[in-house]
Amino acid sequence: MGNIRHGRLASRSAWKTLAVGAASVVGVVAVSGAAIAAYAALDLVQTVKPTVKLESEQVLEGVPDVGAIPGGVNLLVIGSDSRQGQGDGFGDPEEETAVLNDVTMLLHISQDHSHVEVVSFPRDMLVDVPECTDPEDPGSTLEAMSSVKINSVLEHGGMECVAKTVEGLVGVTIPFAGVVQFFGVAALSEAVGGVDVCVAEPIADEYTGTFLDPGTHTLSGMAALQFLRTRHGVGDGSDLGRISNQQVFLSALARKLQSQGTLGDPVKLYAIAKAALSNMQLSSALAQPTTMISIAKAMQDVDLAKIAFIQFPTAYVDGGAALEPSESADLVRTALQQDLPVQLNPDADSPFASETDPNAPAPTDPATPADPAAPTESAPPADPNATAAPPAEALPGDVSGQSAAEVRCSVANEG
Numbered sequence: 001m002g003n004i005r006h007g008r009l010a011s012r013s014a015w016k017t018l019a020v021g022a023a024s025v026v027g028v029v030a031v032s033g034a035a036i037a038a039y040a041a042l043d044l045v046q047t048v049k050p051t052v053k054l055e056s057e058q059v060l061e062g063v064p065d066v067g068a069i070p071g072g073v074n075l076l077v078i079g080s081d082s083r084q085g086q087g088d089g090f091g092d093p094e095e096e097t098a099v100l101n102d103v104t105m106l107l108h109i110s111q112d113h114s115h116v117e118v119v120s121f122p123r124d125m126l127v128d129v130p131e132c133t134d135p136e137d138p139g140s141t142l143e144a145m146s147s148v149k150i151n152s153v154l155e156h157g158g159m160e161c162v163a164k165t166v167e168g169l170v171g172v173t174i175p176f177a178g179v180v181q182f183f184g185v186a187a188l189s190e191a192v193g194g195v196d197v198c199v200a201e202p203i204a205d206e207y208t209g210t211f212l213d214p215g216t217h218t219l220s221g222m223a224a225l226q227f228l229r230t231r232h233g234v235g236d237g238s239d240l241g242r243i244s245n246q247q248v249f250l251s252a253l254a255r256k257l258q259s260q261g262t263l264g265d266p267v268k269l270y271a272i273a274k275a276a277l278s279n280m281q282l283s284s285a286l287a288q289p290t291t292m293i294s295i296a297k298a299m300q301d302v303d304l305a306k307i308a309f310i311q312f313p314t315a316y317v318d319g320g321a322a323l324e325p326s327e328s329a330d331l332v333r334t335a336l337q338q339d340l341p342v343q344l345n346p347d348a349d350s351p352f353a354s355e356t357d358p359n360a361p362a363p364t365d366p367a368t369p370a371d372p373a374a375p376t377e378s379a380p381p382a383d384p385n386a387t388a389a390p391p392a393e394a395l396p397g398d399v400s401g402q403s404a405a406e407v408r409c410s411v412a413n414e415g
Contacts, residue, residue: 079103205233
């Protein structure tokens, strides 16, 4: 990570850093076996970076750090547009010094690990910001603010302040958070071996250097980063179009992680955890490979159809210069607060992503009769002791999003 404002907390002492590294080695060996122990022992101590302690981390006391994490998880992912430490490929770091959280996403894993929601908050959405500890002077407090754009909160009060703001917005506790800059996104995409994304129409964005023909593309490194950054080339050219584009990428990533068994492979998980530790500023509870692996294991068996990517419902304020939460936002809040799965409306207006995959095989002719000799599978008997699944929260048609099971394609900006 670069030298961003919200990261300027006092570095932990050497012995604490070594202790965290040693604990991580023990945990990784426990879940992975001795094969990578020697590598982990050398590598992890050098990887641990200064972290930020979130106020809500207290809810994690006593949680074990090996195996799938028990109970639910709320993890905030913050994408910073800071150019500091990112070279000259993204603009002059001396001239473009803003530290905006242009991406703010909340990952919610249910208590029983049966469903996952990933909620994206538009960067121009107006929010109320609570009092926050000043990251440059932990002994002082920053005043609360009303109706400011959410992407200004990172520069105002750092990672913890963004987490507290989202906690107040949706009404859930967030004990995990991480801030990633440009190179971090590229490194994480490389750690998973690239992501296959579908493009419905030619995308041309000179701002990010993204030029893609229709079809499926395997994106990794800088190409993946620029695909996630582009907004001029997709949808209507706005941040809302970019969110839809990011959902296309993230749903493809979820499919890859499950289909290739990555979430059940300790060595692959370790590589992803190392990439995150090396390239992200993490909250202290998240800054250990064992914690990351435990969270990943909680997701490895979730039905792709029950992983929902949701754009937090908003409407433009008068003048169109900003957004504010719409009435439908209360339904998303209820689902998160009550740990309910969501049911996306199949008729929801989704103008920024197409369900037409130009490389998809032709559909089977429904008029073709089934083979009467083909074996049929009978459903297993119901477990009389099983707990009934909670009813899904049905979202109205103005809430856009998609499930990880849906293969959608990015739509070009024709403007």
